[in-house]
Amino acid sequence: AQSVTQLGSHVSVSEGALVLLRCNYSSSVPPYLFWYVQYPNQGLQLLLKYTSAATLVKGINGFEAEFKKSETSFHLTKPSAHMSDAAEYFCAVSDPFRNSGNTPLVFGKGTRLSVIA
Amino acid sequence: EAGVTQSPTHLIKTRGQQATLRCSPISGHTSVYWYQQALGLGLQFLLWYDEGEERNRGNFPPRFSGRQFPNYSSELNVNALELEDSALYLCASSLAQRQGVDTQYFGPGTRLTVL
Numbered sequence: 334a335q336s337v338t339q340l341g342s343h344v345s346v347s348e349g350a351l352v353l354l355r356c357n358y359s360s361s362v363p364p365y366l367f368w369y370v371q372y373p374n375q376g377l378q379l380l381l382k383y384t385s386a387a388t389l390v391k392g393i394n395g396f397e398a399e400f401k402k403s404e405t406s407f408h409l410t411k412p413s414a415h416m417s418d419a420a421e422y423f424c425a426v427s428d429p430f431r432n433s434g435n436t437p438l439v440f441g442k443g444t445r446l447s448v449i450a
Numbered sequence: 451e452a453g454v455t456q457s458p459t460h461l462i463k464t465r466g467q468q469a470t471l472r473c474s475p476i477s478g479h480t481s482v483y484w485y486q487q488a489l490g491l492g493l494q495f496l497l498w499y500d501e502g503e504e505r506n507r508g509n510f511p512p513r514f515s516g517r518q519f520p521n522y523s524s525e526l527n528v529n530a531l532e533l534e535d536s537a538l539y540l541c542a543s544s545l546a547q548r549q550g551v552d553t554q555y556f557g558p559g560t561r562l563t564v565l
Contacts, residue, residue, distance in 0.1 A: 365551045376454075376540055377556040384551040423493065427552075435544075435552040437483055437495040437506060 335360045335426050339441035347449050352396075352411040354444045356424030359405060364426045365435060366407045368398055371421045371443075380422075383407060394418070419448045452477065454543050454557035462563045463531050471526040471560045475543030481505075482524040483544070483554055484516060488537035496539075499524055500546050531564045538562075 340355040358364060365384055369377040381392025388400045398409045407424060422445075425438040455474045463469050475482050484496040495508040499518035513529040522543075528535055538561050542554035 367553075369556070376456075376558040377542075379553065379555065382551060382553060425493075429549075435547075437498050437508070438485075438493075438542075438554060439495070440493040442492045 335364070335428065335436070335439045337424050337426050337439055337441035339422075339424050339444050341444055342442065343445045343447065345447040345449060346414045348416055349413050352409070352414045352418065352446065354409040354422050354424075354446065356398075356407045356409065356441060357405050358407060358424070358426045360426055360428060362428050364428055366398075366400065367425045367427075367438065368392065368396070368407075368409050369423045369425060371423065373420075377423065380409070414446075414448045416448050416450065419446055421445050454541055454555055456539075456541050456557040456560050458560060459558070460561045460563070462565065464565050465531055465533060467531050469528045469531060469535075469562055471528075471539050471541075471562070473524045473526070473541030473543075473557060475522050475524070475541075476555055479543035479545055479555075480522050481544045481546040481552070482518055482522065483542040484524070484526050485540045485542065486510075486537045487540060487559070488534070491537075493540070497526065528562070533564050536562060536564045 336359045338357045367382045368380040381390045383400045391397045396411045421443045424441040427435040457472045481500040498506040516526040518524045538559045540559045541557045544552045544554045
C-alpha cells in the first residue's frame with residue numbers, strides 16, 4: 334500500500350533562508366509524486382509533480398524537488414523564503430490504475446511553513 | 451480557463467440531516483475525486499468518479515455517496531450527519547490520462563459544519 338511521511342508538522346524559517354520540506358514515500362511501483370500548497374481557507378494548488386521524466390523537478394514560485402529512488406524521498410526546496418510562502422504544504426503519491434487514470438492521491442499529513450521577517 | 455468550482459462555500463447542518471455538495475470539473479476533465487480534510491485527520495480520499503461510474507471508494511461508511519452527471523459534474527451526499535463529519539470537502543478533477551501521470555486539480559472546497 335502507498336504511504337507518505339512528511340517529517341516535521343511545522344517548519345519555521347527566516348525570510349531569505351533556505352526552505353527544506355521533507356517527504357518520504359512507499360509504493361510498490363514507480364510512483365507519481367506531487368507537492369501541493371494550501372493557503373488558509375483555500376483549496377490545494379499544485380506546486381510541482383514528478384513523472385519520471387527528470388529527477389529534479391522545477392515548480393511554481395521558485396520551488397523545486399528532487400526524486401531520489403534510493404532514499405524513497407521527494408524533498409521540496411526553495412533557495413530563499415518569502416513571506417508569501419507561509420502556508421501548509423502537502424506531499425502526495427499516486428500510481429497508474431488499470432489504464433484508466435491514476436489511483437487517488439495518498440497525502441502526507443502536511444507541513445506548516447512559517448516565515449519570520 | 452475556469453478551474454474546479456464547488457458549491458456551496460459553507461454549509462451548516464444539524465446532526466441527522468443530509469448534506470449535498472456539488473462540484474464542476476475543469477472543462478474537458480472526465481474524472482472527479484472527493485477528499486475530506488478533517489481537523490487532525492489530514493486529507494483522506496472519499497470517492498472517485500470517471501465517465502459517470504464510481505471507480506474507487508475510500509474507507510468511509512455507505513452514508514457517504516455520490517454520483518457523476520453526463521456533463522461530468524458531481525454531487526457528494528452525506529446522509530445522517532454526525533458531528534465528526536464537520537470538515538472541508540475538496541473536489542478535484544483530472545483528464546483521466548490512460549497512460550502516464552494524471553494530475554488532479556483542486557477546487558476551493560466546501561466547509562461543512564455539523565451542529
